[in-house]
Amino acid sequence: MDPVERLYLDALMEDPAVPAGSLRPQLLAGARARRRPAAPTAEWARPYAGRVAALDALLASAVDDDWSRVIVEGWTLQELVAHLAAKDGLLAASVGAPVLGPPMAARDAAGRTADVQAYERARSPEQTRRDWRAQADALCRHLDGLDPATPATVDGMESVVRDHILARCLETWVHTGDAARVAEIRLPDPVPEHIRPTADLCARLLPWTMLFSGLDGSGRTLRLTLTGAGGGEWLLPLGVADTGPGTPDAHVTADVVAFCFLLGGRGEPDGFPAELSGDLALARDVLTSAPALSGP
Template sequence: MNDDPTPRLYLDALEETAETPRTSLRPLLLTAARARRRPAAAVSGWTAPYAGRIAAMDALLGQVGEDDWHKETVEGWTLQELLAHLAAKDGLVALAVGAPVLGPPVTVDEALARTAELQEHERRRAPGQTRRDWRTQADALCRHLAALPPDTPASVGGFPMPAVDHILARALETWLHTADAAGAVGVTLPQPVPEHITPTADLCARLMPLTMRVSGHTVAEGRAVRLVLTGPGGGRWHVPLHRHGKAVREGDVNAGAGAGGAPADATITCDVAEFCFLVGGRGEADTFAAEVEGDSGLARDLLRAAPALSGP
């Protein structure tokens, strides 16, 4: 029996439309999934979205040329520096849950400070070493989390959330930066499978009450928005916007009675992947493609506030 889970980790990177772009990585990803044999992380259901994005990024990195590592991506970072940034933030999650952290010891639990520290360290190394340690740390994090319940408390950068939410945030950021890297080297990547997009979108919806508060919007008790996220992996969320509001996915058997029929002051309908990218700091809220019913001012306030927690 083949116990190598690598092909399973790559499955979400292989979902594409019937018409495959010439610049697509699908053939390369298939080759990588078949040929690769080094051990990969065992994953539980709740870590799978993150593991899938790690696998997709790693497949992309396996195809870049030596010159590609020096191409600028975002924030003026080279591809190697971008990968060090991902490793830095993954490492802070690993530190919070007691998983191995590679690279120099963490001196401060803060994302940008750790990024600068790790980028300085990685600039003195070959890109292949950066890639190897990033992937090794991610695999170790997945293995460690597989033995923990998803609601395990964890504080990263002074921000307490259940471990499942921290790892979904890592899945979203890895998805975003994989798209950044793909754009820099001129290839087209497929989207994650719907089963991985849905929990990521759920996290984004549940963050909306907090992003509104962080953005300075004081929302009265009883105000709410309904998010209708279309496309594979989408769904409908009722999002109460008061201080202790908790977004609920309509139709979720664990949502509680009444979630599907709760009133909302505005309904926002948009593409699920585009909404996730907006929350991750990609796109402009004022030109964001969305259909709005009801209180358009409240809806636009939410869309403008959506990226409030995003970083580089």
């Protein structure tokens, strides 16, 4: 299957446990008919554009009760979508893309989320969906032709815009999973070409998740093997100031999707399914600290 077509989420896979007589299949059929393709953007931003299209396809199946259900962080589906629009708007502001929604009063994630959620509560869920999609698409269009090494600062974190958009991809992917679980809908994974760069970001964040957790990985090296479509192998220095990897001190092998979701704050590090070898204490520290940078 052509990966570009695949990223448009050709199917919302129905859970086999859906009871007979459920209206869910008809709702999903209508959602497929209303799905919109990913916005055109730079090659390096396509993983994000694909996750936006996937979430939009899921939202097309939502009915009134779905929008008022609590999904995560005490937020309803409508408030969750507003949160994503807020975070996308912060990146848009940093790179000079259009910022939609209420005026930008707060520049931090929590403050901007509160402002956008308050604004969207006065609107219909479908308007919120359109507002979020319009913000995401405006960001995608702006990134087309932009140098991926362009510096950007979001919520106090400075990095190149390519890494920031991969972070937006991961958060959108994770929250789509949150919404799908509540709706009892199974979703296909992203195409491998989109999983790989997202996994690469997650791997490169490990020295920072350790540092943020109060663990010093300086001078230590991890061999990380991620299995499944889009996976691969990384030799990672675990100190943020390390100039390069050394001989591996520990080896962690895990499923690539599960690993990305662990970095995204989903899954219990203590019970995370992984094969560990070498310095087991170091390997466990890596997994325990992995979700440290995840937020709402």
